[in-house]
Amino acid sequence: MADSHLPTLTPLLRKLDSVIRLNDEERRAVLALPHMIRQVGPHEDIATVGERPAHCCLVLKGWAHRYAYTATGDRQILSFYIAGDIPDLQHLYLPVMDHSLASLTACTLAFIPHEAMRALVIGRPGVMAALWRDTLVDASVYRERIMTLGRRQSLGRTAHLFCEMYMRQRAVGLAGDLSCPLPPTQAELADAVGVTAVHFNRSLRTLRAQRRIVLQGGQLTIGDWPGLVATAEFDPVYLHFNEDRQRSDERASA
Amino acid sequence: MARYFFEIEKGGLHKDETGTECRDLDEVRAIAVRTLTGIAGEESVAHERHTIAIVVRDATGASVLDATLTLTTAWSNRAEA
Numbered sequence: 001m002a003d004s005h006l007p008t009l010t011p012l013l014r015k016l017d018s019v020i021r022l023n024d025e026e027r028r029a030v031l032a033l034p035h036m037i038r039q040v041g042p043h044e045d046i047a048t049v050g051e052r053p054a055h056c057c058l059v060l061k062g063w064a065h066r067y068a069y070t071a072t073g074d075r076q077i078l079s080f081y082i083a084g085d086i087p088d089l090q091h092l093y094l095p096v097m098d099h100s101l102a103s104l105t106a107c108t109l110a111f112i113p114h115e116a117m118r119a120l121v122i123g124r125p126g127v128m129a130a131l132w133r134d135t136l137v138d139a140s141v142y143r144e145r146i147m148t149l150g151r152r153q154s155l156g157r158t159a160h161l162f163c164e165m166y167m168r169q170r171a172v173g174l175a176g177d178l179s180c181p182l183p184p185t186q187a188e189l190a191d192a193v194g195v196t197a198v199h200f201n202r203s204l205r206t207l208r209a210q211r212r213i214v215l216q217g218g219q220l221t222i223g224d225w226p227g228l229v230a231t232a233e234f235d236p237v238y239l240h241f242n243e244d245r246q247r248s249d250e251r252a253s254a
Numbered sequence: 255m256a257r258y259f260f261e262i263e264k265g266g267l268h269k270d271e272t273g274t275e276c277r278d279l280d281e282v283r284a285i286a287v288r289t290l291t292g293i294a295g296e297e298s299v300a301h302e303r304h305t306i307a308i309v310v311r312d313a314t315g316a317s318v319l320d321a322t323l324t325l326t327t328a329w330s331n332r333a334e335a
Contacts, residue, residue, distance in 0.1 A: 073277065153296040186272060197274045198260040198289045198308075205268075 007031045015084030016130040018171040035110040040103045048100045055111035062107030077192035084172045144238045157193040158203040159232035182220035263307040290323040298325045
């Protein structure tokens, strides 16, 4: 691995860097967070409804997901999480889990004690703002998902999910050249866009026939980005990447 | 749990090579109906009459369920453009 010499918590720093600019002292403090590493296999529960987590779970490698089930056993995948994400950051302040969090692929996770996260932000308003921003972007992603699931059809939902997962991975250096890992199975992707696997497969075939994408062996390759964006009605503004950086760049060039 | 294959017929047959794990036959029918209504919602908007059908087969290839949805719309009083 080319990254093996980097500090263990580097993915977290990359993630925070994608939403806000931290100073050197803040960056060092983030990398120095105490943590416990845990390897989990695919589809293992990390935290379930009703639990009271004492740690924040940081994804270092692999994909995790939030999900919930209806009474009849239908699953809705609420969101996917990739390296650098802290899917349960909200439980620093909301003690009880209101959904379940599980690995999707095999994952390397870092568990950071809540006390350490609370201590980190004391006297470091930049880090506090970064964590706030991260949580607010999570909420923004959910608003976009309500729009998508409520008003877009299967083809648009599917295209939208592909655009988002490509952009999110690219922001943390996990994707480029219009290609990225996309490890969920078709059944899992169908449960994320809220259609049957049969209908999802039809949408996938349509996108492939239009040469928008190829999805093979857990790798998504985008053949026509403007076309995919148009089908998805995708506007990345809700991901709030690098807005700070753009602002300071604008100031610098003014 | 068993795997069932859902072939969509709409101007041509589309084979299902992956199949879907179903808990029981009720779920087989629920998936067929949800797929038909989902596709109709997406693809029937521009049609006055639209028929979509699904044939569900089990792992041996035997037909288990036929489901057909025809959606018809007719204007009561609309001048031709």
